[in-house]
Amino acid sequence: MTHDNDVPAFATALIVGGGIGGLATAVTLRRTGVSVVLVERASEFGEVGAGLQLGPNATRLLFEWGLESAIRDVAVFPENLIAKDALTDEELTRIPLGDEFVQRYGAPYCVIHRTDLHSILLAEARRLNVELHTDTEIVEVDSESGSARARDGHTFVADVVIGADGLRSELRDRLVADEPINSGYVAYRGTIASSEVEEISNDVVVWMGPEGHLVQYPLRRGELLNNVLVFRSDGFARGESDYGGADELDARFGDCHPTVRRALDFVGKQRRWPLYDRLPTAEWSSGRLLLMGDAAHPMLQYLAQGCCQALEDADALGRLARTAPATEIGEAFTSERASRTAEVQTTARAFGELCHRTGAAARARNEMLRGRALDDFRHIDWLYAAIPAHI
Template sequence: MKTHDDDVPAVGSALIVGGGIGGLATAVALRRAGVAVTLVEKADEFGEVGAGLQLGPNATRILFGWGLESAIREVAVFPENLIARDALTNEELTRIPLDDAFVGRYGAPYCVIHRTDLHSLLLAEARRLGADLHVATEIVSVDTSAGTARTADGRTYSGDVVIGADGLRSSLRDRLVGDVPVNSGYVAYRGTIAVEDTGPISDDVVVWMAPHGHLVQYPLRRGELLNNVLVFRSDAFARGEEEYGGADELEERFGDCHPVVRRALDFVGKQRRWPLYDRVPTDDWSQGRVVLMGDAAHPMLQYLAQGCCQALEDASALGTIVGHDVAATDVGALFTAERAPRTAEVQSTARAFGDLCHREGDQARARNALLLARGRDDFSTIDWLYAPQSIPATA
């Protein structure tokens, strides 16, 4: 094992806490870098809850680079356009063609994929690469200086680094940062429906912008399903009510929208709502041998469709950093320096884009005029998000 001047070893092993998409992607990246990986997941089995994910070229570049292009193309849909519409009138406001010019500019395509499909293929790849995976294993304490973690029943796991990939309500973040998730006051309703029950659909990702709400639709699983996400601000939450964001509010919020939007109310499940949270950006992601990644480090609102994409960027950066044989105790600082400015910008811009989507009255009309004036070949507002980022600094 390589060591450094202070006798701290380079990273030969890693313990990953959390078996979601971010944790499994990190397992893949670290195994590709030659690091022995143990991953622990508190649930009784590996799995994901939810439906569709949008993967921008900043994410597909990484996945394709890991040799997963064929597996993704078997299950994903590659839409033709990103389109914004006014939810009251159905007027098209702008579109971004996801054509050869887009792929050439960013080095990879835009795709949409079922969350469980992406999770399954990352799980299979982590297993193929030899990651040691454990379920029903909840970590209750971590020694940040030693890189050890203990479960409730007394088992101990260790690694040269410990990576917290345990999501929005990360127990590891509680120990390092001590903040709490921020409730946006918005809730989401999600659902998929077989295309045979909807009639013809387009091969586009479409967002309908409504006053204090929006609808997103796109096809999934080779175009066999239509994915629907309805998001809206809860007035009951704003009034301080304990029960908020119910189906009655959902119906009321979109009641004045165009019929194509109102029809989507029948395509989402009413039995469950998802309150939308993020956290205030921070760069306090590491302590000793422990470092946070993904939603544990930088949970963000969904308005840029970048939560999963940024977790994949994190995983790739961690793989690059440990591949440079840096000291285990330096990984957190190097990773944070590389990733925190980027993710803070995405977090903050996601909030701002949500505000833009959800305008009403004169502000909505001003938004529409701005979007209508955009040229289809104008990429100035998305280059920062999709263009290749710099290689992590590992001096």
Template sequence: MSNSRQPLLVVGGGIGGLASALALSQRGREVHVFEQAAEFKEIGAGIQLGPNAFYTFDELGVTEAVNELAAFPDDIIAMDAVSGERVVHLPVSELFPRRFGKPYGLIHRADLHRVLLDACRETGRVHLHAATQIVGFGDNRGSVRVTTASGEAYEGDGLIGADGLWSTVRESIVGDGKPRVSGHIAYRAVLRTEDVPLENRLNAMVLWMGPKYHLVHYPLRGGKLFNLVAVFHSDRYEDGWDTYGDPEELHLRFQGAHPHVLNMLAKIESWRMWVLCDREPVNHWSQGRTTLLGDAAHPMLQYLAQGACMAMEDAVCLAKRVAAQPDDLPRAFLEYQQARYLRTTRVQLTARLYGHAYHAAGATRDLRNAFLKSRTIEQTADSMAWMYDRKEIPQ
């Protein structure tokens, strides 16, 4: 590596930003990560980890650390939230390693973030700047320069915007304004396992699909906790990801649900709420020495549980392209974009489609249930291969 090479600058210290810093540092690059929050930490609760995530963990060298903190369910189960009918049953603890070569896991978002943060610190090449808001940035042809709210300036070879759904870096490249509001609200909470009703205390990722709502619950931290996410249609809108939800509205939206759903919801006294948003897919998120990653590039609804997975895939792909073109970052960034955008576009659009399927009513609900029940386990697994197979992940 040339001694004159400048560091790479990452805006955003979430899962995507840290994964990109880690992947780049492992290939010999110095990286500065800027996080506007007072400390590097994650909000939220559970994350589902498909097999593609575990291939990425191998690339990042964190598989063992993740495995120590993750829960590994026996099954994925989809239920009709009105009738209580089981619609899908996938024995993933056996099926996914055989079909995809990797497991399916569940992890607390804060735990995954901490794994990546610790790994970044261990490299000695990642410089972490908390409480640092980036208020300006520019491409100076041979380098990029960012300025902070406190008046400091940093120069680097390239800039990576990993600053999420409301990315300011994206606005300078794409210029598409505010995110698209889906009309769906998510309430999330965490229960101690001993507080979960016995009928729901399963080592499984369980999805209850209802008319204009659904509930997901699954174990975390080796089965010590249960993650709950309740989603429903609403015209309510508040900026941010961590406001308090209204239990009265939640129970109103879930009226008529199966007792197993209502009993689970009744266990929660305080919910945190966020509004589900995404953006239209784009094929241009790199410009000169600046590029985007994760939700800044391709924010998606949560219905495929692939947001964090796609950000980490981005990180590994980006680092490989930078390593292959270390002296031509604009070209490396464009090659990364071209390698990734069709896959992430498919995930964005399919996630929207799944949202409609989860919340179907009437004849559409009947068709959904009949179609899903008609497929064999192997056919269902085959339908997931585009997301989970190793060969489908751009390198």
């Protein structure tokens, strides 16, 4: 194994959850020299979904961890982020992602299939000798001793227990008295072979419409076109349990430009994705137990930062493991990360509201975006610039 030359402040960690955030944390802790056990409740490791957007705040870290070559083999590096009006197809603004962008933020913007990034991190975790377990559901954790009991009776003991068990984290339930918040919006996702589409650009494009939007971008070296349609469900607003069906999807985008309506054929209608987040909290740790990723700060997807913030968490935990003892790392981690992720959570909500404006408010949004200079990066510096480590 190769890792940083630091001697960690604690010896062992148990990570609960084998998604991208959990695996990334396993990698960074092993690079620091911590012995890591990772448990996943599913019968095999894997991810559900399609595309991910990785801003330079995420790719910068992945490259630092030695994964640049693996990422470049499967990712697409788009030329622009483009905003359009979903009703007219008019371009409102764009962020060029070329040399100036890369130089400003120290890394490129890329889009990658979720399963590809998961596979890269899983392979790296195996290379670094992370002890991996599937079919293992943790049902009890003693935050003072670091003891965790699985449903099958097996007991794990570690200096630190890290909850990376997602939006509906059972470990969060031990620390925070809250519930996921249903936004009332629903997503439909799908990919289609690029050969089946008349034209595909090397851009990330979002069409902003009344209470809904479409995002498209290429995946896997341009072989696939990723499509995500998001809309506010009237059925949810009426209190219906079976809300956000394909009929609502078709109706919401029925008045949009033909380019947008065409994407209705590119997403799977058999599954809808209700969109949830939670309110920001700083109650991330107790004793030897701490939360990270969506367990700590689940957010709506409008800034494409859910995965990116989990990778930032993993990087912070890897650094803090060099200096913070097991009983102090949770507090140190929360101190470094809670305000940052709270800002991303709340800004994601606000950007969703901006994106989905209607009527006069949508026209005012369009006018504002048209007036933006293409070389003006001030409004995204806070998100993509390197974050100083507070350790």
